[in-house]
Amino acid sequence: MRYESPATTKDAVALLAKEKGQAFVLAGGTDLLVKMKAGMLEPDLVVDIKRIKGMKEIKKTASGFSIGAAVPCAALKENAALVKTWPGVVEGASLIGSKQVQGRCTMAGNLCNASPAADSVPGLVAAGAKVVIAGPRGTRKLAVEDVPAGVGRTVLKKGEFISAIELPKKPARSGDAYLRFIPRTEMDIAVVSAGVSLTLDAKGVITAARVALGAVAPTVLLVKEAAKAIIGSKLDDEAKARLTAAASAAARPIDDKRGTKEFRIDVAGVLARRAAELAYARAGGK
Amino acid sequence: MPLDTSLVRKQFKVIGTRVRRPDGIDKVTGRAKYGADAFAPGQLIGLVLRSPHAHARIKKIDISKAEKLQGVKAVITAADLPDLTGGDRGMRDILENCMARSKALYDGHAVAAVAAVDAHTAKQALKLIKIDYEVLPHVTDVDEALKPGAPLIHDDIFTDGIEPKPTKPSNFCKLAEYGHGDVEAGFKEADFVIEKSYKTEQTHQGYIEPHACLANVSPDGVAELWVTTQGPFVYRNHCAALLGLDANKLRVTASEIGGGFGGKTHVWAEPLALALSRKANRPVKLTMTRDEVFRATGPTSSASIDVKVGVKKDGTVTAAFAELRYQNGAFPFTWAEFGAMTAFACYDFKNVKTVSRDAVVNRPKCAAYRAPSAPIAAFAVESTMDMAAKAIGMDPIDFRIKNAAREGTKSSYGPVFGPIGIGPTLEAAKKHAHWNAPLGENQGRGMACGFWFNFGGQTCVDLNVTPDGSVTVALGTIDVGGSRASMALAVAEELGVAYEQVRCVVADTSSLGHNDMTDGSRGTFSSSMAAVDAARKAIHTMRERAAKIWEIPLDEVEWIDGQAKAVGEKHGNKAPLSIKEIAAQAANTGGPIAGHSEIVADGAGVSFATHICDAEVDPETGRTSIKRYTVIQDAGKAMHPSYVEGQYQGGAAQGIGWALNEEYIYGKDGRLQNAGFLDYRIPVCSDLPFIDTQILEIPNPNHPYGVRGVGETSIVPPLGAIGNAISNAAGVRLNHVPMSPPRVLKAIKDAR
């Protein structure tokens, strides 16, 4: 196995593109190294992206935030502007692992590991985040929800990797939230999760919303029907009931060691509703 | 001089104080050496190849490729461990569990092992071993395993306890019955009869330190084993027997232990490490991964239980019956029988009967887990008792007080109880602030009781007075919960010296006589008995030495406050002799001063506890959080109260994990799906409230200080206490442990 830590994006792309065997990007390594240690992966090449300039920066841009692919989740929480603007996104990322894991793990790694239960992903999807992909043919952008292709698979092509995650500018009177269900209080994997982002008008009526569900399908789900269920409402009980039903209806989970199908369907609705309540309050709704 | 165990001391100088633990600094600084911390020059790394199948015939093993790999020094299979057990079924089962012979009996069963110069090479070698399996039908559920026509795990198990003995083999390894009176007549007298069936899933002890050892066999047949274990002597005896060594040729040294809870009472991979070392003629270090620990060591049984309790309106239980079916893993044992013995032990019932059915299944061999089998039985019984109290509208504590066993009660498993603590723990619970505190929304309070036998057994202690007058004590029961401090307290108490003047170590198997394992809550009970005995013998010797120095008769020398004193008018002017002074003259008075004790520590006092628990249940997700928890338990005498509290809290913490989330999950293929701490969910710190404790001291008349074992009882009540709390919080009765969110939510939905 070779280990490389290139200084530029170009070099990283070249290394990844050229490798004939199995090549992996290394960000925080909290998935990659664990899998290597367990013998689940035996890479021929590991390309560490942490030395690439700008990869560990959080930038405020004209169109929102740009978060370098190697920014550890602990750094997100320390960025006051980001926490204020996208509390739900930071909430999701902050739930990953423990203090030790937080110092290493990244949102891009969380996304590319492509677990349906990835904690930072529903929040990003609800926020309408995009990824910047560097590759042999230059850069391209993609909505976060379009990155995972299935359990453990992404749509990234050979030589491509994510260089940054972009969060849009947030409209006035907007709020977001992320909730996950775990049987314990920490150090656990989401059995079901929900991210909600919404915008209100001056009267507190929801004008726009995005609802994302995690761990109820092979990839994170952006549930348009759930958003529709609350747009135009003040998140009254009826709207909440519609949201709960729509989220449960969209869930298509499996029975596994972490929970039953029936449980996940029920709790998907509950969490979507609770996240919406939180987001609504954060947007200033009463 | 036989040990006088009569309770003479009511006043103690150092017993009962909270002295600093001798192993504390080493443990918090990382200097303490655990199983994986030993190294030997030229050591190899040992790894085990395990069956991926739940049940399979091993048709052929080809190790030739692995043996040829550069850096591989030994590859072993069952052929390298010939059966030397000479018809001893128990030993043969241990051998077969260490390494599969003709069949792999569970997912994770060892089938071969390698030793190589490094871990990488050893891993490569495992991949080169080719095994031809014939996969057989398997069974992992206890009720399924007991059905006629179930896949047969062994063809030589004919149910024990049935007359006449069956002629057809089955998975049903033992039937047993306990109790007295006439339960059928008793049920007829009842105003209400409560009947319910329960299931509990398999749990693991979850010790943080995986099994690890360093084995070193020399070509002259002498061997050393450094290992994390609860019983170095038992490991020595078993390993020596399996490898065909004389016990004196194998010296086992116990490392510090990172938790065992019963799981380190059996040999697992240690005989393989020794066999590899013997074949390679090099030291072999073998450390299990977490995956191996879960798949191949330690779990306790899963079970299926039916309980029936008849009760009169005034709270009298007229009859109680339980049938308990436990699986023992792939090898026969009597875990259900333990459940049958403990099930109703808290109570004084006129008519009581328990029936146990022990079964084998395609799962790892079950090991003891802290009061083994009792928490499972207590869950079923305490849940049913709670329902009975509700049926007659009686407070659950009052109901139990009315039926509690007391001194003179003939227990449900036979013996007549001496002075016991069940009644006092219940009275204390009733008076406890916790029992009477207000509850919040979605919260409920539950309580439950628990019993454990406790054990004594063979014990051997060596005490030596050093030339400078300080004291060393060599113990043979390893220190899993602070016993070195407690033994030093006992010796200091007897000698009349400061705690700091006594230093205890755990000796290796070549330095002491046989000691039983640290299990059955016996460590402090039995070792302190032997330590007291050894100290008293050393005092006798020191009195003799003083008599010699003074040239007066022995009976004119007394031992008072750590000094020899000449008693009587005529010796009035003799200054007392301290240990230091006597030790300094040892060379002239008869040589080194020592005290030895070799005993069978009989009379371990039985132990009882009552727990109170507040649970909050989220009605929309079924998630339970424990808000407040109190343990009240009889310790007989708490030699070191902080350690006793630690045992109470530890047992409760493990019980909470078991009650709420821990479980072995098998796929349809018979493979364990959650062999890791991510999906085998033991509680993390933030899952637990501060666990409050109350120590009661009802002296055990058979111990010089009144000590009872305290290590195990604390895990017995939590499952029932939490089930009862959930029932009061959410209005649903859970009969399946763990009471995980999907199960609780389903029960809530079904009740709507």
Ligand SMILES: Cc1cc2nc3c(=O)[nH]c(=O)nc-3n(C[C@H](O)[C@H](O)[C@H](O)COP(=O)(O)OP(=O)(O)OC[C@H]3O[C@@H](n4cnc5c(N)ncnc54)[C@H](O)[C@@H]3O)c2cc1C
């Ligand atoms: C103890 C522990 C607890 C955990 N708890 C949680 C939890 O609560 N919730 C949760 O969601 N996850 C959890 N995880 C999983 C893991 O920490 C997260 O998925 C984390 O976000 C991964 O980020 P990373 O930077 O460490 O990824 P890495 O391990 O570096 O990479 C993960 C995968 O993504 C690829 N990759 C990484 N970066 C890029 C990139 N920029 N472009 C393309 N591909 C890339 C890698 O090649 C690899 O395949 C836990 C892990 C551990 C060890």
